[in-house]
Amino acid sequence: MGRKAETHCRAAIESDILTSPSLCNLRFIFRLLYTSFQGQPIIMTAVISVSFLEMRDVIGAATAAQTYFRASMDGCVAYMNTYTIPKLVQNRVRTWYNYTWASQGMLDESELLDKMPLVMRIAIAVDINLATFQKIQLFQGCDQQMLVDMLLRLKSIIYLPGDYVVMKGDIGKEMYIIKSGAVQVVGGPDNSIVFVTLKAGCVFGEISLLQSAKDGGNRRTANVRAYGFANLFVLEKKDLFDILVHYPESQKVLAKKGRQLIKSKAAAGAPAKEEKQKGLALFGQKPPTPKLLKAFGNLRKAGLLDKLKKGAEET
Numbered sequence: 307m308g309r310k311a312e313t314h315c316r317a318a319i320e321s322d323i324l325t326s327p328s329l330c331n332l333r334f335i336f337r338l339l340y341t342s343f344q345g346q347p348i349i350m351t352a353v354i355s356v357s358f359l360e361m362r363d364v365i366g367a368a369t370a371a372q373t374y375f376r377a378s379m380d381g382c383v384a385y386m387n388t389y390t391i392p393k394l395v396q397n398r399v400r401t402w403y404n405y406t407w408a409s410q411g412m413l414d415e416s417e418l419l420d421k422m423p424l425v426m427r428i429a430i431a432v433d434i435n436l437a438t439f440q441k442i443q444l445f446q447g448c449d450q451q452m453l454v455d456m457l458l459r460l461k462s463i464i465y466l467p468g469d470y471v472v473m474k475g476d477i478g479k480e481m482y483i484i485k486s487g488a489v490q491v492v493g494g495p496d497n498s499i500v501f502v503t504l505k506a507g508c509v510f511g512e513i514s515l516l517q518s519a520k521d522g523g524n525r526r527t528a529n530v531r532a533y534g535f536a537n538l539f540v541l542e543k544k545d546l547f548d549i550l551v552h553y554p555e556s557q558k559v560l561a562k563k564g565r566q567l568i569k570s571k572a573a574a575g576a577p578a579k580e581e582k583q584k585g586l587a588l589f590g591q592k593p594p595t596p597k598l599l600k601a602f603g604n605l606r607k608a609g610l611l612d613k614l615k616k617g618a619e620e621t
């Protein structure tokens with residue numbers, strides 16, 4: 307019986323099922339058990355028996371999530387085959403699925419929170435992101451409650467390396483906050499000039515959102531491209547404006563900041579040094595904004611992510 311427990315424990319450590327993001331903690335527990343109680347089979351048997359029911363529930367939930375993920379990916383692949391979508395696009399879609407699953411262990415984080423009572427959603431959103439949002443320069447001077455309302459409307463999205471998040475001249479319908487990874491503001495021939503690289507905690511896409519449609523003020527002022535994999539929060543213009551209706555003072559603060567951003571854009575004659583030489587800058591480099599808390603950091607699996615990153619860079 308004791309030897310059996312030891313064998314099961316070792317099998318669990320080596321098994322593939324525990325390599326999924328949600329189960330890698332279990333793999334760690336088994337490894338700990340194995341190393342701590344090796345040679346004490348009775349203790350190991352007792353501990354494993356007690357944990358068994360709990361583990362069964364965890365494994366059940368994780369398997370359901372994986373089944374959902376698989377079904378979604380298989381359905382999408384079948385759909386792409388039906389419409390003979392080019393292989394290159396199909397590979398990118400597959401990479402997106404695999405990266406999303408590997409990095410956050412679910413396809414849509416917001417789905418998870420949607421089912422919770424508002425009070426819990428607020429508690430989670432505040433705990434994870436409020437401190438970070440309070441440090442974002444754009445939101446300084448805005449009502450705290452307005453920031454909380456905003457946190458509840460954020461959607462999470464992942465862009466693949468080289469994907470364009472916004473295109474110059476398009477109408478701005480959403481703004482972005484970088485959760486992890488980086489994006490580059492690019493322009494010039496073949497977008498070969500990098501004006502600035504924005505990292506975790508930075509905001510972009512806000513300029514066209516804060517301008518009126520008059521005289522094309524709501525158009526994107528630059529191209530923004532994902533630099534490596536980029537995990538972003540998206541805030542839609544409609545959601546932002548729905549919220550601002552209730553906070554006229556914050557509305558004034560943001561409108562003023564919007565005017566300042568446009569002014570600095572007009573002052574493109576005095577951009578940051580390296581941009582000046584190239585003569586294409588819109589406005590100076592933004593001050594660094596703080597890093598977002600690593601909310602889902604413990605779900606990351608560096609090995610698989612690195613492989614996916616390499617794969618995506620090769621395509």
Ligand SMILES: Nc1ncnc2c1ncn2[C@@H]1O[C@@H]2COP(=O)(O)O[C@H]2[C@H]1O
Pocket residue numbers: 472478491501502509510511512513514515525526527528529530587588589590591592
């Ligand atoms: N020089 C710059 N430095 C930092 N961000 C920029 C710069 N130029 C453009 N952007 C960002 O790129 C975005 C493009 O879309 P928007 O014009 O909506 O908002 C723009 C800014 O957020």
